[in-house]
Amino acid sequence: MSKEITSRHQDYAQWYNDLVLKGELADYSAVRGCMVIKPYGFALWENMRDALDKMFKDTGHVNAYFPLFIPKSFLSKEAAHVEGFAKECAVVTHYRLKNDPNGGGVIVDPEAKLEEELIVRPTSETIIWSTYKDWIQSYRDLPLLINQWANVVRWEMRTRLFLRTAEFLWQEGHTAHATREEAIEETEKMLNVYATFVEEYMAVPVIKGVKTASERFAGAEDTYCIEALMQDGKALQAGTSHFLGQNFAKAFDVKFLNNANQQEYVWATSWGVSTRLVGALVMAHSDDQGLVLPPKIAPLQVVIVPIYKGDEQKAQIDTKVKEIIEHLKNLGVRVKYDDNNNNRPGWKFAEYEMKGVPVRLALGARDLENNVIEVARRDTKEKKTVGLDGIAQYVSGLLIEIQYNLFEKAKTYRDTHITQANTWDEFEKLLDEKGGFIAAHWDGTAETEEAIKEKTKATIRCIPLDNLKEDGKCILTGKPSTQRVLFARAY
Amino acid sequence: MSKEITSRHQDYAQWYNDLVLKGELADYSAVRGCMVIKPYGFALWENMRDALDKMFKDTGHVNAYFPLFIPKSFLSKEAAHVEGFAKECAVVTHYRLKNDPNGGGVIVDPEAKLEEELIVRPTSETIIWSTYKDWIQSYRDLPLLINQWANVVRWEMRTRLFLRTAEFLWQEGHTAHATREEAIEETEKMLNVYATFVEEYMAVPVIKGVKTASERFAGAEDTYCIEALMQDGKALQAGTSHFLGQNFAKAFDVKFLNNANQQEYVWATSWGVSTRLVGALVMAHSDDQGLVLPPKIAPLQVVIVPIYKGDEQKAQIDTKVKEIIEHLKNLGVRVKYDDNNNNRPGWKFAEYEMKGVPVRLALGARDLENNVIEVARRDTKEKKTVGLDGIAQYVSGLLIEIQYNLFEKAKTYRDTHITQANTWDEFEKLLDEKGGFIAAHWDGTAETEEAIKEKTKATIRCIPLDNLKEDGKCILTGKPSTQRVLFARAY
Numbered sequence: 008m009s010k011e012i013t014s015r016h017q018d019y020a021q022w023y024n025d026l027v028l029k030g031e032l033a034d035y036s037a038v039r040g041c042m043v044i045k046p047y048g049f050a051l052w053e054n055m056r057d058a059l060d061k062m063f064k065d066t067g068h069v070n071a072y073f074p075l076f077i078p079k080s081f082l083s084k085e086a087a088h089v090e091g092f093a094k095e096c097a098v099v100t101h102y103r104l105k106n107d108p109n110g111g112g113v114i115v116d117p118e119a120k121l122e123e124e125l126i127v128r129p130t131s132e133t134i135i136w137s138t139y140k141d142w143i144q145s146y147r148d149l150p151l152l153i154n155q156w157a158n159v160v161r162w163e164m165r166t167r168l169f170l171r172t173a174e175f176l177w178q179e180g181h182t183a184h185a186t187r188e189e190a191i192e193e194t195e196k197m198l199n200v201y202a203t204f205v206e207e208y209m210a211v212p213v214i215k216g217v218k219t220a221s222e223r224f225a226g227a228e229d230t231y232c233i234e235a236l237m238q239d240g241k242a243l244q245a246g247t248s249h250f251l252g253q254n255f256a257k258a259f260d261v262k263f264l265n266n267a268n269q270q271e272y273v274w275a276t277s278w279g280v281s282t283r284l285v286g287a288l289v290m291a292h293s294d295d296q297g298l299v300l301p302p303k304i305a306p307l308q309v310v311i312v313p314i315y316k317g318d319e320q321k322a323q324i325d326t327k328v329k330e331i332i333e334h335l336k337n338l339g340v341r342v343k344y345d346d347n348n349n350n351r352p353g354w355k356f357a358e359y360e361m362k363g364v365p366v367r368l369a370l371g372a373r374d375l376e377n378n379v380i381e382v383a384r385r386d387t388k389e390k391k392t393v394g395l396d397g398i399a400q401y402v403s404g405l406l407i408e409i410q411y412n413l414f415e416k417a418k419t420y421r422d423t424h425i426t427q428a429n430t431w432d433e434f435e436k437l438l439d440e441k442g443g444f445i446a447a448h449w450d451g452t453a454e455t456e457e458a459i460k461e462k463t464k465a466t467i468r469c470i471p472l473d474n475l476k477e478d479g480k481c482i483l484t485g486k487p488s489t490q491r492v493l494f495a496r497a498y
Numbered sequence: 499m500s501k502e503i504t505s506r507h508q509d510y511a512q513w514y515n516d517l518v519l520k521g522e523l524a525d526y527s528a529v530r531g532c533m534v535i536k537p538y539g540f541a542l543w544e545n546m547r548d549a550l551d552k553m554f555k556d557t558g559h560v561n562a563y564f565p566l567f568i569p570k571s572f573l574s575k576e577a578a579h580v581e582g583f584a585k586e587c588a589v590v591t592h593y594r595l596k597n598d599p600n601g602g603g604v605i606v607d608p609e610a611k612l613e614e615e616l617i618v619r620p621t622s623e624t625i626i627w628s629t630y631k632d633w634i635q636s637y638r639d640l641p642l643l644i645n646q647w648a649n650v651v652r653w654e655m656r657t658r659l660f661l662r663t664a665e666f667l668w669q670e671g672h673t674a675h676a677t678r679e680e681a682i683e684e685t686e687k688m689l690n691v692y693a694t695f696v697e698e699y700m701a702v703p704v705i706k707g708v709k710t711a712s713e714r715f716a717g718a719e720d721t722y723c724i725e726a727l728m729q730d731g732k733a734l735q736a737g738t739s740h741f742l743g744q745n746f747a748k749a750f751d752v753k754f755l756n757n758a759n760q761q762e763y764v765w766a767t768s769w770g771v772s773t774r775l776v777g778a779l780v781m782a783h784s785d786d787q788g789l790v791l792p793p794k795i796a797p798l799q800v801v802i803v804p805i806y807k808g809d810e811q812k813a814q815i816d817t818k819v820k821e822i823i824e825h826l827k828n829l830g831v832r833v834k835y836d837d838n839n840n841n842r843p844g845w846k847f848a849e850y851e852m853k854g855v856p857v858r859l860a861l862g863a864r865d866l867e868n869n870v871i872e873v874a875r876r877d878t879k880e881k882k883t884v885g886l887d888g889i890a891q892y893v894s895g896l897l898i899e900i901q902y903n904l905f906e907k908a909k910t911y912r913d914t915h916i917t918q919a920n921t922w923d924e925f926e927k928l929l930d931e932k933g934g935f936i937a938a939h940w941d942g943t944a945e946t947e948e949a950i951k952e953k954t955k956a957t958i959r960c961i962p963l964d965n966l967k968e969d970g971k972c973i974l975t976g977k978p979s980t981q982r983v984l985f986a987r988a989y
Binding site: 071095396 | 544564585
C-alpha cells in the first residue's frame with residue numbers, strides 16, 4: 008500500500024481514512040459496517056481504556072458484565088428508549104443452522120426459531136435495570152456504582168472507521184441512587200471524569216454542557232456532554248453522561264425501602280465513551296504527514312533508529328542504544344529500537360512519522376564520536392542535536408512538553424473558532440466560511456432547532472454549563488432568548 | 499438470601515451453585531443460558547485476564563479486535579470447522595424492528611431481512627483468516643502473533659454458571675507462521691503459558707497432553723490441552739492450544755511468498771481460555787464454608803475487622819489499622835478495612851469466609867494493649883495471635899505460603915487420583931468408586947473410545963506429553979496398545 012496521504016486541504020474525509028488505514032489503526036472487514044481494530048490501533052485504545060478504568064475505580068466504581076442479548080420485549084418497557092434504540096439493530100431470530108439438504112452449505116434451521124427474538128445490545132439500560140431489580144431492596148444496597156466494558160451494535164446505514172460503525176467498543180456506567188440529588192451529582196461527576204480524561208490524556212479541549220431536549224439520550228431526563236472541535240471546524244460529541252431520573256426504575260419496577268421505611272423508585276444515571284474517541288484523537292492533532300499522537304496514550308513514545316555502515320559501527324551504536332533504552336524504561340517510557348536492516352533510515356523516518364510516534368532519536372557513528380544524538384519531535388517536526396549525557400531525562404521532559412503543546416495548539420484553534428453570530432446572515436456565513444462553534448441566541452423551541460438543522464445542517468451541540476445569561480433575540484425567529492447556545496455542524 | 503451452603507458431600511452440583519451465587523461471583527440473567535458476572539466475580543476475572551495478558555505480551559503477542567459477526571458462508575469454508583461450530587449458534591437474520599401496527603410493542607420488520615445471515619461468533623478462525631489474507635503477502639509479514647479478548651456465543655442446551663454458558667468471555671490467540679515447525683513450536687509454547695498460569699496463579703495443577711482425533715478442535719490437525727481435576731473426581735479441560743496446519747489458510751486462500759520466492763500456504767495456530775476457568779477455580783479449592791481463593795488472583799487478599807466498644811476504642815483501633823494498611827499497600831497487598839457498624843464481627847467473619855478472602859485480621863482493644871492481632875487464614879482456618887510489630891511483612895509472607903499450600907493440597911489430591919486400571923472391571927470400579935484420572939491402555943480406535951464413553955460416560959482426557967511407552971492390551975477390546983491414556987468423567 009502506498010504511504011501517500013491525501014492532504015487535509017484536498018479532501019478532509021479522505022485524509023482521515025488514509026490516516027486510519029495507512030497508520031494501521033483499523034481496517035475494513037468482511038462484515039458490512041464492522042471494522043477490524045488492528046494491533047497498533049488497539050494498543051492505543053488499551054491505553055485510553057486503562058487510564059479511564061483507573062479513573063472510574065478511583066471514583067468508587069466497579070466493573071461487571073451483563074449479557075450481550077436483550078429480549079425484544081425489554082426494549083419496549085421504557086417508551087422513549089424504544090423509539091431511540093429499537094429501530095436499527097441486529098436481531099437474533101434463530102439458534103441453529105443445519106446442512107442444506109440440497110447441498111448448498113448450511114442454512115438456518117426453521118425449527119430452531121426463538122420464541123422471543125433477542126436484540127444484540129445497542130446499550131444496556133434495559134437488561135441492567137431488569138437485573139438491578141433483584142439486587143436492590145433497601146437503601147443499604149445503594150448506591151450501586153457499576154461499569155461495563157463491552158461491544159455494542161447499532162445498525163448504522165452510513166459508517167466510517169471509528170466514527171460510526173455498526174459494532175463498536177465502549178464502556179457504559181450504570182448507577183443506582185437513593186436520591187435525585189445524588190444521581191445528578193454522579194452524572195456531573197462522570198462528565199468531569201470524561202472531560203479530565205479527554206483534555207489531560209488525549210490533549211483535546213472540550214466544552215462541557217447539556218443537550219437540548221431533542222438531542223437527549225432516549226430515556227434520559229437530562230443529557231450532559233463534552234463537545235470537541237475537529238480541524239475541519241466540525242464538532243464531535245466525545246462523551247455523554249445521562250441523568251435518567253426514575254424512568255428505568257419505573258419501567259422495571261425497581262424500588263427500595265428508604266430510611267423512613269417507605270418504598271421508593273430508585274434514581275439512575277448512565278454514561279459512556281467509545282472507540283469513537285480514537286477517531287476524535289486522529290482528527291484533532293494529525294497532519295498531512297500522518298498521525299500525531301499525544302505521548303500519554305501513544306502505544307510507542309520514542310523510537311530509536313541507528314545510522315551506520317558495517318558491523319563495527321552497528322555494534323558501537325547498539326551498545327549505546329541499549330544503555331539509553333534502559334534509562335528510558337526506568338523512567339517509564341515506551342521505547343522501541345528499530346534496527347531492522349531490511350529498511351533504510353529514511354523509510355523508517357517516514358514510517359514513524361506516519362504512525363505519530365512523538366519522539367524519534369537517530370544515532371550515527373559520527374554522533375557517537377561527538378557524544379550527541381539527533382532528536383526529532385513529531386508535533387513541531389523540529390530536529391535538534393542534543394548531548395548524549397542525560398538524554399533519557401531530556402526525552403522524558405520533552406514528552407511532557409509535547410503533550411502540553413498539543414493541548415495548547417488544539418485549544419488555541421478551538422478558542423479562535425467559537426464565534427458569536429447575531430443575525431441569520433452572519434450565522435450562515437460563519438458556518439460556511441469559518442466553521443467551529445457559533446454562539447447564538449435561540450428561542451428555546453424544538454421547532455426552531457429543527458428548522459435551523461434543516462436549513463444549515465447545524466445542530467445545537469450544547470448549552471455550556473458555565474453559560475452567561477444574556478438577553479437577546481433568536482437568530483432565526485427573532486423571539487426573545489435568555490442565553491446563547493453553541494451551534495455547529497458535527498460528526 | 500440465606501448464606502447457608504449445601505455441603506459437597508450432600509450435593510456437589512448444588513454446593514457449586516451456592517458458592518457462585520452466595521459468593522457473589524455471578525447471577526442468572528433474563529436471557530436463557532447467559533449469566534451476569536457480578537463485580538466480585540468480575541474483579542477475579544480481571545486479575546486472571548491481566549496476568550494472562552502480560553504473559554501473552556511477554557511472549558511477543560499483540561491484541562487486536564475482530565468483528566462479532568461472521569457471515570454464514572464463512573463457516574462453511576473449512577469442512578471440519580462447520581461441522582463443529584455451525585450447529586448451535588445465534589443467527590442474526592434481520593437488522594430492524596418496527597412498531598407493531600396492531601399495537602403490540604415492536605416487531606421484527608420483515609423488510610429488513612439480511613441478504614446473508616450473520617452468526618454471532620462461536621470462535622473467530624474464519625473471520626480472522628479472511629482478514630489475514632489481506633495482511634500477509636510475504637515471509638516478512640510473518641509471524642503474525644495476535645490475540646483477542648472477546649465475548650463468544652454457543653447455543654448450549656444445558657448451561658451452568660461459568661462452566662457452560664451460552665455467552666462467555668475468553669481470549670483467542672490466532673497466529674500465522676511460515677513453517678510447520680514454527681507453528682507447532684508456538685502451539686506448544688502457548689500450552690506452556692496456560693499451564694504456568696493455571697498452576698502459578700490459580701494454584702491448580704494440570705496435566706499437559708494432546709487430544710485424540712475425536713476430541714480435537716474442529717479444523718485442527720492437533721489439539722493440545724491442559725486437564726485439571728476437581729474435588730468430585732471429575733476432570734475439567736482448562737485450556738486448549740491448536741495446531742491448525744494449513745487448513746484455514748487453504749480455506750481462505752492465504753498464501754505468502756517464501757524466501758525461495760515461491761507461493762506457499764501459511765501455517766496456523768489458535769489457543770484459548772475462558773471464564774470457564776473461574777468455575778474450575780471455585781471447584782478446585784473451595785470448601786463447605788465458601789470460596790477459597792488463591793492470593794495471587796483474589797480480588798481482596800486481606801480484610802481487617804475491628805472489635806470494639808465505644809468511640810474511644812474505635813478511634814485507637816482506627817489509628818493502628820490505618821498504619822497497617824499503609825504498610826500492606828506498600829507491599830502491594832490488596833486490603834480492605836471493614837468498619838461498617840451495621841454488621842457485627844461474627845457476621846463479617848462468615849461473610850469473608852464465604853467470599854474466600856485469604857487472610858482475615860481482627861483487632862480488638864485488648865489486642866492493642868498487648869500489641870498483638872488475630873490472624874486467620876482461610877485455607878486451613880487456622881487462627882493465631884501474632885505480634886503487631888512487622889505484621890505487614892508477616893501477612894505478606896503468609897499470602898505466599900497460602901498460595902503454595904493451596905497448590906500442594908490440590909496436587910496431592912490430584913496425584914493420588916491418577917490410578918492405573920488393567921482390566922475392564924477395575925476400570926469401571928475405579929470410575930464409580932474413586933473417580934479421578936484412570937491411566938489405561940486403549941487400542942487407538944475412535945470406535946473403542948466411543949464405546950467406552952457410551953458405557954461409562956468417561957472420555958479420553960488426553961495423551962500426556964510426557965507419556966511413557968509401554969506395551970499392553972486395550973481395557974475394552976484386548977487389542978494391542980503401546981501406551982496408557984488418561985480417562986475420566988469430565989465437565
